[in-house]
Amino acid sequence: xxxxxxxxxxxxxxxxxxxxxxxxxxxxxxxxxxxxxxxxxxxxxxxxxxxxxxxxxxxxxxxxxxxxxxxxxxxxxxxxxxxxxxxxxxxxxxxxxxxxxxxxxxxxxxxxxxxxxxxxxxxxxxxxxxxxxxxxxxxxxxxxxxxxxxxxxxxxxxxxxxxxxxxxxxxxxxxxxxxxxxxxxxxxxxxxxxxxxxxxxxxxxxxxxxxxxxxxxxxxxxxxxxxxxxxxxxxxxxxxxxxxxxxxxxxxxxxxxxxxxxxxxxxxxxxxxxxxxxxxxxxxxxxxxxxxxxxxxxxxxxxxxxxxxxxxxxxxxxxxxxxxxxxxx
Numbered sequence: 001x002x003x004x005x006x007x008x009x010x011x012x013x014x015x016x017x018x019x020x021x022x023x024x025x026x027x028x029x030x031x032x033x034x035x036x037x038x039x040x041x042x043x044x045x046x047x048x049x050x051x052x053x054x055x056x057x058x059x060x061x062x063x064x065x066x067x068x069x070x071x072x073x074x075x076x077x078x079x080x081x082x083x084x085x086x087x088x089x090x091x092x093x094x095x096x097x098x099x100x101x102x103x104x105x106x107x108x109x110x111x112x113x114x115x116x117x118x119x120x121x122x123x124x125x126x127x128x129x130x131x132x133x134x135x136x137x138x139x140x141x142x143x144x145x146x147x148x149x150x151x152x153x154x155x156x157x158x159x160x161x162x163x164x165x166x167x168x169x170x171x172x173x174x175x176x177x178x179x180x181x182x183x184x185x186x187x188x189x190x191x192x193x194x195x196x197x198x199x200x201x202x203x204x205x206x207x208x209x210x211x212x213x214x215x216x217x218x219x220x221x222x223x224x225x226x227x228x229x230x231x232x233x234x235x236x237x238x239x240x241x242x243x244x245x246x247x248x249x250x251x252x253x254x255x256x257x258x259x260x261x262x263x264x265x266x267x268x269x270x271x272x273x274x275x276x277x278x279x280x281x282x283x284x285x286x287x288x289x290x291x292x293x294x295x296x297x298x299x300x301x302x303x304x305x306x307x308x309x310x311x312x313x314x315x316x317x318x319x320x321x322x323x324x325x326x327x328x329x
Contacts, residue, residue, distance in 0.1 A: 023250035023261065023315045024122040028130025030099065032091040037160040043089055050098035051076035053090070053131060054083060057103045057139040061253070062114035063132060064106055072123040074132060075112050083107060088142075088161025090134050093127065101135040101161075103142070117253065121313030137253035138162075141174040144255060148172065179257045180228045181216035183319040184239065186284070187265040194268055194284040195323055197309075198237060201280040209308040210300075212283070212293070214316045216259070225260045237282045238273025239266050247322060250315050259315045263323060287324055294320075 036042050053076050055063045064075040076099070085102035092098055106114050117136050121129060138161060145164055148155050153166035165171045184196040197212035205211075217232035219225055226244060233239050244264035252259045268284050285293070290309075292298035299306045310316045 022248045023259075023318045024124075024313050025117070025129055025133050025250040025252070025315075026248060027126035028133070029094050029127040030091040030130040030134065031094070032134070033089075034162070036092075037089060037162050043087075043160055046089070046098035047079055047087060047100060050079060050100050051093075052079055052082040052087075053077075053099065053101045053135050054104055054106055055101055055132075055135050055139055056106050056114070057136075057143050059105075059114075060116050061136045061139065062106060062116055063135070064109050064112040065115045065120055066112045071125065072115070072120045072128075073125065074128045075109055077107075081107075086157055086161070088135075088138060088157070090131060090138070099131055101139065103139050118311050118313055122311075122317075133251050133253060137176070137251055137256055138174060140253050140255040145172065174256070176251070176256055176258045178219040178225065178260060179216060179252075180219060180225050180232065180260050180262060181214050181315055181319070182229045182233060182244065182262040182264050183214045183316075183323055184233060184241065184264045184266050185323055186268045187242075191287055194286050195290065195320070196237070196239065196266065196268070196282060196284055197290075197320075198279040198282040201276060201278060205305075209296075209306045211308050211310065212281075212285075213310045213314075214319055215279075216316070218257075219260075225262075229262050229264060233264070233266075236275050236279045239270050241266050247319060248315070250318075252315070261315045261319050263319060290320060290324060 053063055053074060055061055065072045066075055082102055083104040085104040088101045090099045090101055117132050121132065124132060142157065146155060147153065148166040148170050150170055151166050151168055153168060155164040155166050158165050163171055163173050186194050188194065198215055199210060199212050203211055215233055215236050217228060219228040229244055230241055233241060241264045244262050247261045247263055249258055249260045272282050274282060289298055293307055293309050296308065309320060
């Protein structure tokens with residue numbers, strides 16, 4: 001891992017600059033080295049020469065970061081300076097350095113600030129994006145699986161943090177829940193094209209900004225992701241789709257989803273039939289309006305309420321930007 005160790009024991013992880021080829025949290029350079037998880041001797045030796053990400057799961061999954069040339073980078077610690085806590089093996093860095101995580105209160109590190117993956121995921125290089133996403137997802141799973149759902153017994157961590165077991169030997173592994181997210185648009189190229197965004201009924205208004213986003217929902221048992229797209233759009237806004245296209249996926253560890261991203265085409269002449277428990281407002285927005293929303297300069301022409309989009313680390317923002325840049329056909 002590049003960089004020199006500072007006097008506080010921190011070593012910044014200098015990854016590649018963020019790219020625009022895919023969703024921001026889909027990028028990774030981390031070799032998870034799953035074959036090492038049951039090798040206790042190797043893990044003990046790897047700890048001595050590894051680097052440690054401290055992440056505070058109880059406080060939103062914050063980790064120490066520092067600014068880096070217009071982006072951000074994680075600050076990883078030398079094991080000798082890491083706080084006490086359960087060691088979890090994330091994988092091996094491209095230069096062969098083992099990377100671990102510990103869920104603990106963040107230490108005071110000069111020149112750093114605490115940040116969540118939501119805050120800075122899009123600013124990280126590919127290596128740090130993979131490390132932070134894995135740590136957040138794994139930490140969130142452990143925090144909610146302290147007891148076995150089958151026996152009710154307490155569980156303990158094994159296999160380098162990738163499994164938990166109770167005293168009777170009942171074992172469980174981290175799970176990921178598949179969810180679809182779709183940007184529906186009208187297929188019209190250029191400035192006249194529009195996309196469909198909705199406001200979730202459960203979202204509070206943040207300051208003066210009312211947030212709009214793509215439509216999303218969990219894939220149900222026995223259902224394909226494509227069928228879930230068609231069903232969710234019909235259920236939430238009553239719109240029928242004429243086509244859909246898979247765009248990519250990324251982990252969203254809040255607490256443990258895999259977001260499967262799509263774009264879809266629909267006739268915007270259809271009347272909305274909203275499910276008020278899910279979506280309390282849906283609109284078709286032009287490319288100019290969406291561009292103004294990104295710049296923080298768009299307000300409802302009738303009410304004056306400012307409208308915005310989700311955070312840049314989300315796949316929803318990725319889908320919107322992809323639509324803005326494309327021909328829309």
